Amino acid sequence: MATQNGLPFEAPIYQLEDRLRELLANAGSSPEHDDEIRRVRRELAETTRRIYANLTPWETVLVAREKNRPYTADYLSLVFDEFVELHGDKFFGDDRAMLCGFANLEQQKVVVIGHQKGRTYKERSACNFGCAHPEGYRKALAKMRLAAKFGLPVICIIDTPGAYPGIGAEERGQATVIAQNMYEMSRLPTPIICVVIGEGGSGGALGIGVGDRVAMLEHSYYSVISPEGCAGILWKSHQFAEKAAKALRFRSRDLLQFGIVDSVIDEPLGGAHRDHHRMAARLKQYLIKTLRELRAVPTPDLLLGRYEKFRRMGAFLDQASIDQSGQASTEAAGVR
Amino acid sequence: MASIDEKRGTARQPKRGVPHGLWLRCTGCKETIFRSEAEKFFNLCPKCGYHFYVTAKERINQVLDTGTFEEWDKDVLPTDPLNFHDNKPYSERLTAEQKRTGLSEAAVTGTGMIRARRVAFGVTDSAFIMGSMGSVVGERLARLVERATEQRLPLIIVSGSGGGARMHEGILSLMQMAKVSAALARYDQAGGLFISVLTNPTMGGVAASFASLGDLIFAEPRALIGFAGPRTIMATIRLELPKGFQTSEFLLEHGYIDRIVTRDKLKSEIARAIDYCGK
Ligand SMILES: [Zn+2]
Numbered sequence: 001m002a003t004q005n006g007l008p009f010e011a012p013i014y015q016l017e018d019r020l021r022e023l024l025a026n027a028g029s030s031p032e033h034d035d036e037i038r039r040v041r042r043e044l045a046e047t048t049r050r051i052y053a054n055l056t057p058w059e060t061v062l063v064a065r066e067k068n069r070p071y072t073a074d075y076l077s078l079v080f081d082e083f084v085e086l087h088g089d090k091f092f093g094d095d096r097a098m099l100c101g102f103a104n105l106e107q108q109k110v111v112v113i114g115h116q117k118g119r120t121y122k123e124r125s126a127c128n129f130g131c132a133h134p135e136g137y138r139k140a141l142a143k144m145r146l147a148a149k150f151g152l153p154v155i156c157i158i159d160t161p162g163a164y165p166g167i168g169a170e171e172r173g174q175a176t177v178i179a180q181n182m183y184e185m186s187r188l189p190t191p192i193i194c195v196v197i198g199e200g201g202s203g204g205a206l207g208i209g210v211g212d213r214v215a216m217l218e219h220s221y222y223s224v225i226s227p228e229g230c231a232g233i234l235w236k237s238h239q240f241a242e243k244a245a246k247a248l249r250f251r252s253r254d255l256l257q258f259g260i261v262d263s264v265i266d267e268p269l270g271g272a273h274r275d276h277h278r279m280a281a282r283l284k285q286y287l288i289k290t291l292r293e294l295r296a297v298p299t300p301d302l303l304l305g306r307y308e309k310f311r312r313m314g315a316f317l318d319q320a321s322i323d324q325s326g327q328a329s330t331e332a333a334g335v336r
Numbered sequence: 337m338a339s340i341d342e343k344r345g346t347a348r349q350p351k352r353g354v355p356h357g358l359w360l361r362c363t364g365c366k367e368t369i370f371r372s373e374a375e376k377f378f379n380l381c382p383k384c385g386y387h388f389y390v391t392a393k394e395r396i397n398q399v400l401d402t403g404t405f406e407e408w409d410k411d412v413l414p415t416d417p418l419n420f421h422d423n424k425p426y427s428e429r430l431t432a433e434q435k436r437t438g439l440s441e442a443a444v445t446g447t448g449m450i451r452a453r454r455v456a457f458g459v460t461d462s463a464f465i466m467g468s469m470g471s472v473v474g475e476r477l478a479r480l481v482e483r484a485t486e487q488r489l490p491l492i493i494v495s496g497s498g499g500g501a502r503m504h505e506g507i508l509s510l511m512q513m514a515k516v517s518a519a520l521a522r523y524d525q526a527g528g529l530f531i532s533v534l535t536n537p538t539m540g541g542v543a544a545s546f547a548s549l550g551d552l553i554f555a556e557p558r559a560l561i562g563f564a565g566p567r568t569i570m571a572t573i574r575l576e577l578p579k580g581f582q583t584s585e586f587l588l589e590h591g592y593i594d595r596i597v598t599r600d601k602l603k604s605e606i607a608r609a610i611d612y613c614g615k
Contacts, residue, residue, distance in 0.1 A: 176592055224506050
């Protein structure tokens, strides 16, 4: 899956890919030629591995936003056997930035909720580039309630730069719907699995992000604010986005370390955009395994576990608990 | 999710420790007024009733019965989990903010009486890193909600937070939104009464979590309240924003708050609501 616009740091990969294509056109012409093909293949794999093992935080953002990266709609066709879209927030309108519906995961009936970015320009503008409006979050909550009522687990696929910032969005209660979604998801009596597949853009992500398990794809990011937004406020210019990206510690491994996500799902060599099928197969495997685990847990235990999972999040010093336990260190119970 | 630049409609914030001028130009009516006259009456403009900033401490004095406030969890203190560094290290920023405001963090929580009714009470102070929510604000509020649940107390939280979720603690700040919201869901399940009071400004991750989850939502007049900051919205849609956009009055008109309550009436309005709900 060649990248048209291209990621700047992938240039050596493109060169080797081009070279390989040329060689393959005359494959079998001589033993030396075929040796060369093998050599270039090896070099390509090596180079890709090296580049992807050393991505900077900003480069990770670029990979997460890559235009050929699989989106929610791609996973709906590659991971699930069937998807029956359900529109209808029963309040205002249909938000194309939020896809909801019944889906079949290897004989297991589920409800899937996911941000959709759109691939063509037309699709992208219809989806507002994955930035959902209040009606999207209302639709998501309505379908999650439906799922709980009929005993279906919920799978949330997160991929948004953020909730839409606009006049209509404010008029229709963007803050209220995000708050209500977290509130209701925290006690929704059915298993919920959330996976960040690309961009986990602040409140817009968290509005469908409270669950029993939260996972991230390896090269996705999940942040309190976009690196550009953070740079604009703290460094007074969007040009410092790279700096902000580094400071915010929002990559999958960081979040695993902070205890925010439970799993990181490895991407194929060179990122999910290079191999949709392999990425989808890994996601599918994760979902099947995790769903099996969660379905074995009685609902009250599930909800208690979900509560405690989020309740533990944060880093602070607690002088009182240190005094009580008599520890000399200032390291506190709340610090992870 | 930050909206740190939203000073629109915010009174010149008196910084504690800085000597106050004798005069004050009102943001509401542009008249010059005696500062002492405003301070005598809830920090309201004597000419137009504009609501100036009040500190968390003043708020506690205004809403709770004199001498009844008992602070909880003041030993829960901030740290710097990301080693965050913009133009100065976050740890230094925290120390400077603590010194400047006299607060240990942006939220003060505890218990006290409102006209002899015991309540759980929290307030965020917009002077401390824009009143933004990091781990300590989230933890203090979550503990407040949990104690209100255990002790069956009505819960009042007065929000003043232009900063939303605090950038300096990254994803940990964002997750405080979910943490406090989850605690409120349990409180709700237990039948608790939560009155959320929105003051100028209440934005971003604070507006998009506990502040919008009240059984009753009150707002002070002409406060700036919303999800996205006005500048972010303007940069996205490239249009001028309508007059009065994201004010208390705008939210009332669109159905997101129950009552606009002036500061001098806040205490009696809260007491009356508690009585109506039989708490
Ligand atoms: Zn005035």
